[in-house]
Amino acid sequence: MPLFDRDTTIFRDEDVLREDYQPDSIQERDEELDAYKTALQPVVNGAQPRNIFLYGKTGVGKTVATRFLLDHLRRDVEEYDDVDLSIVWLNCNNLTSSYQVAANLVNELRPPGEQISTTGYPQQKIFDMLYDELERLGGTVLIVLDEIDHIGDDDDLLYELPRARANGYLSAGKPGIIGISNDFSFRSGLSPKVKDALCEEEIHFSPYVASELESILDQRAAKALHEDVLAEGVLPLCAALAAQDTGSARQALDLLYKAGDLARSQDVTQVTEKHVRDAQRALERGRIKQGMVELTQHGHLSLVAVLSLALEEETPARVREIYPRYRSAAEYVGTNPLVRRRMHDHLSDLAMQGILHRNTRNEGRAGGKYYVYDLDVAVEMVTDVVDDLETVDLPPNVVRQAEQTDLTAH
Template structure:
């Protein structure tokens, strides 16, 4: 018998449930698509493209709709001899400045043998390189900046590119910017000169409702799962859980995919509601783990301090009890401790992310008001994450020392 066999009971095409799958049609975004298409109309007319910004939480269709419409736009402009369209995509995750965005755009436009370093050049030199590459393309160029909010306050590229033609840097090319942001307040944080220069159109993508998510899941399940692979209520449950949490189609699809995985691993042939509940727990654990891994250095140190105290079974603990442990761990690993108030801010952030529990205590006039903190994740998960940290050599030494102290 072969060690591996094709799946013949759950997934007919599981790639349909993956994040990078592009559906042939977009469900439940008709109004947003209509607004988006109106903003893209100048391109097909051969006119200067409008700058367009899309706002909405992760998983609500911003990138999927953009890929869908731009793929159709690229195909449709072929019918017109006086329009030449190029689309350039750049994900700005991990890019924190306009300089980095410009340098990475240069590399997107250049062949692998002519890539530049993303550091070390004068700012204007990098922009000049970008203008040269754009001029060599000519025609209309739509620059899609996904997760543009990662550049923070350094928004100069959103000022420079729209003004490049007026300033004489570009002549044969008509650039347009499509910015995609998960931060609903990103527009408010832009500098006044950028707002004036962009003159952008905005499309807001609200969270999906449970009914809309159910419709999306039905479309995907029809192509991803065998007809008898899931009970009737499974799609409704996935939709309801995602709608109650984030309103994200990605979350709903992940729930269905994980539930199918759990069903397959159990050597069962039908996805049931219990599998969805198990999938929800597994995904939440994974999200919390990822959130813990992505903490700042001092966030990791604050977590290690609470973990050390928790191992000694001395939690919930007050800030005045956590701070000495945090300071000792930080100093042991060559990091200057923050003042107590700033360390408390990190504890509050950990509580907001569901990593710590925070208890408000009120002992009246004699004891006053204060907070206590405890782990809101299992001790095993916290230890696993601390053990994997790369940016901080967090004191598994200190944590293990605390554990030994707790065992005495």
């Protein structure tokens, strides 16, 4: 008997529930798609494209709507000989300046053998190279800058590029920027001149409500799963849980996928509400674990301090009890400890992320009001993460210290 064989019970095509699957149609976004389509209309007319800025929280359909419309646009303009459309898609994750974005765009536009180094040129030189590439390409060039907020304050490119034609740098090339962001503070923090240039057309994607998520899930489940696999109430539950939490379609789809995966691993033929609830817990666990791994070193040390108290059953603990543990953990790894107030900021952050639990205690006039902290996640999960911390540069002696505390406490 083979060790592996094909799924015949739960998934028909599980890729349909994955992030990179492009659905044939976009559900529940008619207004946004109409506005987006109108904003793209000048491209079809062979005119200078407008700059478009899409914003909204994570998982609300900004990317999928953009891919959908640009695919149609690309196909539909083929009918017109006088429209020559190119689309460049750049994810700005880790690109924290206009220079880096421009240099990466140059490389997107150049053939593999003619790539430039992304450091070492004066900024204007890089902008000129970009104009040269756009001019060489000619026609309409839509430049999609996903996660555009990573560019931060260093945003010269975002008003230089839209004005390149007006300023005489381009004649054959007609660039248009489509900026996508889930960082609301980026939009509100844009200087007026960048805002004017970049946000000619703004389209806001709001979080989905449960009924909208249900229709997105319905569309995917029909293709992804075998018939009659879902017990009644499974899709509404996935939709309701995601709507209550973030309103993200990604979260709803992840829940359904994980619930199906759990059913598959149990060799059962139906996905039930219990699978969804278990999936929610497993995903939450994964999210918190990831949050812990991504903390800064002082975040890790603050967490280790609370962990060591928890292992000795000394929690909930006050900041003045946590601080000495934190300080010795920091000294142990050869890092200057932060002052108590700054360490307290880390504890507050950990509480906001759901890793620590914070309570207020009030001891009347004499004792005053103070906070106590405890782990809000299982001790094993924290020790697990602490064990793995070598991969995120936490010095191994802190890991050992936590392990020793662990051993002596059990």
